[in-house]
Amino acid sequence: MNYKAVIKDAWHLTQENKPLMWWYAFIPELIGLVVGMLYLGYQFMSFYKSPVFHEYEGSSFMHDAFLFVGNFWSDFPSWAIVLVVIAAITILFYFFLPIFCKASLVQLIARMRNGQSVKAVDGVSYGFLHFLPLFEYRLLLRSFSLIGVLTEASFVIRNLGAGAFEILVLPFILVFFIGLLLLLLFTYSEYYIIIDGKGMMKSMGASARLVIRHWQHTLLMFILMLLITLRIFLNIILVLLIPSLIIVSTALLTAVAMAKIGFVVGVVLGIIAMYFAAYLGAILEVFSSSVWVFTFLELTAQGETSAREVGDKGPRWVAGQDEEVNVDVE
Numbered sequence: 001m002n003y004k005a006v007i008k009d010a011w012h013l014t015q016e017n018k019p020l021m022w023w024y025a026f027i028p029e030l031i032g033l034v035v036g037m038l039y040l041g042y043q044f045m046s047f048y049k050s051p052v053f054h055e056y057e058g059s060s061f062m063h064d065a066f067l068f069v070g071n072f073w074s075d076f077p078s079w080a081i082v083l084v085v086i087a088a089i090t091i092l093f094y095f096f097l098p099i100f101c102k103a104s105l106v107q108l109i110a111r112m113r114n115g116q117s118v119k120a121v122d123g124v125s126y127g128f129l130h131f132l133p134l135f136e137y138r139l140l141l142r143s144f145s146l147i148g149v150l151t152e153a154s155f156v157i158r159n160l161g162a163g164a165f166e167i168l169v170l171p172f173i174l175v176f177f178i179g180l181l182l183l184l185l186f187t188y189s190e191y192y193i194i195i196d197g198k199g200m201m202k203s204m205g206a207s208a209r210l211v212i213r214h215w216q217h218t219l220l221m222f223i224l225m226l227l228i229t230l231r232i233f234l235n236i237i238l239v240l241l242i243p244s245l246i247i248v249s250t251a252l253l254t255a256v257a258m259a260k261i262g263f264v265v266g267v268v269l270g271i272i273a274m275y276f277a278a279y280l281g282a283i284l285e286v287f288s289s290s291v292w293v294f295t296f297l298e299l300t301a302q303g304e305t306s307a308r309e310v311g312d313k314g315p316r317w318v319a320g321q322d323e324e325v326n327v328d329v330e
Contacts, residue, residue, distance in 0.1 A: 010290035019120035024101040025282035035094050050158045103130035106194040109293045130194045137200045144179035185211055191296040214299050
């Protein structure tokens, strides 16, 4: 396989089909960014209000959060209902929209690669057709993801203490490496589900077989993993940067008796940072999906050659054998 050509073609498709990014990548990235900010904020406050790093005997962050929500609901019921609706919609979008958009995006990219005439709006039907099996697959592997393992480990540290974590650290490491192995073996499972319409278990088996047969393409996988990791670290940096902009701007301008202006400036800078973070993440999502789809199509098009099949040059003698040896068996 020509790796350079695959990456080059994937980048050209990304640049020449910006509607794919706006329709099926930007909104999921933006929602993921918002949820990531809330998740990191929850983890920070939970660790801060725990005896892990310093002596703390007060109530937990969850207790304070529920108390605050209860008081807010009592004092401002109308606003509370609006916020609950917004939170419910955001959660639904976070869990379901990325899967729907992934199915749409992969189908469109595969059809474009094969020269079919499609429009961005056609991806809506493709997303509905492949949503359920893809959701089932991602739900199965969610517990082995890096975020899942870190969440479970942080829960153990905060609630059971460092001693319990030391006992469970080996199982956590084992689960982490199992997750990495599954991530490698099931690299092409989503593409079997979306492009070929296979069931979840058949797709996972076919993906493992394809990865083992074409292990030499691990270098390409490594490059793609670097791109995905780069996007994750960039999002984490921006997630930490956005609240910092708001806090720093507010603090600086408050010092000169301009608190309202400082808050407005902080919010505006935060929105701009979120926009560019989601935009960059969406571009990388379309690009990485294109590379994986192109790789999947090329590898599956090669087929599998059995050891019994005769090559193009016909059957050949074993090296070093000059004449046929006949053995009579009586």
